[in-house]
Amino acid sequence: MTTPPTATDWLRLDQQICFSLNAASRAFGSVYRVILKDLGITYPQYLVLLVLWEHGDLPVKKLGEHLRLDSGTLSPLLKRLEAAGLVRRERSARDERSVEVRLTEQGVALRERAVQVPRRIVSATSFDVDEIRELRARLDQLTSALDAAVHAELPDED
The missing domain is CATH 1.10.10.10 (Winged helix-like DNA-binding domain superfamily/Winged helix DNA-binding domain)
Structure with a gap:
């Protein structure tokens, strides 16, 4: 721990x-x-x-x-x-x-020329495709949580 x-x-x-x-x-x-x-x-x-x-x-x-x-x-x-x-x-x-x-x-x-871009990015990270997917999913969760926190702080519009 x-x-x-x-x-x-x-x-x-x-x-x-x-x-x-x-x-x-x-x-x-x-x-x-x-x-x-x-x-x-x-x-x-x-x-x-x-x-x-x-x-x-x-x-x-x-x-x-x-x-x-x-x-x-x-x-x-x-x-x-x-x-x-x-x-x-x-x-x-x-x-x-x-x-x-x-x-x-x-x-x-x-x-057609841009197809190679994501492959080159994955290669640059030294992560495998599953690690990239997991990281993206966690970042999406983080973004959603932060968006919710901001919206919770906004006053109601009357």
């Missing part, structure tokens, strides 16, 4: 889960930067493309929901993808207030 951390231990940087997650995220960013360089895209652009490859055309709002990004963050990202010829943004014919994001032929074609 391990002993609980002391009051001083709780405030050590190496005891902070947020720091460990942030450090892992930054390390992933570095690996993705190297791997995605060949595709000519950044990690955030890759995430947008993953959602579009999986779901097809989407309104900007729905795309943001999938990525947990607000429109202020997503708009410049989409602008750069559009300038690169990978996506098109068009006003929805059904709802003029909504903007749809569509892959271009070039964006669709990039998917």
Whole structure:
């Protein structure tokens, strides 16, 4: 049985889960930067493309929901993808207030070259596929718990 951390231990940087997650995220960013360089895209652009490859055309709002990004963050990202010829943004014919994001032929074609990305990421982690799945499941549980904690703190809207 391990002993609980002391009051001083709780405030050590190496005891902070947020720091460990942030450090892992930054390390992933570095690996993705190297791997995605060949595709000519950044990690955030890759995430947008993953959602579009999986779901097809989407309104900007729905795309943001999938990525947990607000429109202020997503708009410049989409602008750069559009300038690169990978996506098109068009006003929805059904709802003029909504903007749809569509892959271009070039964006669709990039998917074939991107197939190797996840394999290279798994290789870089030195984890096997089952370990990756377990870690992702635990991180999803953590995200859900943290989301619930935030929502529990929000006042009711009347």
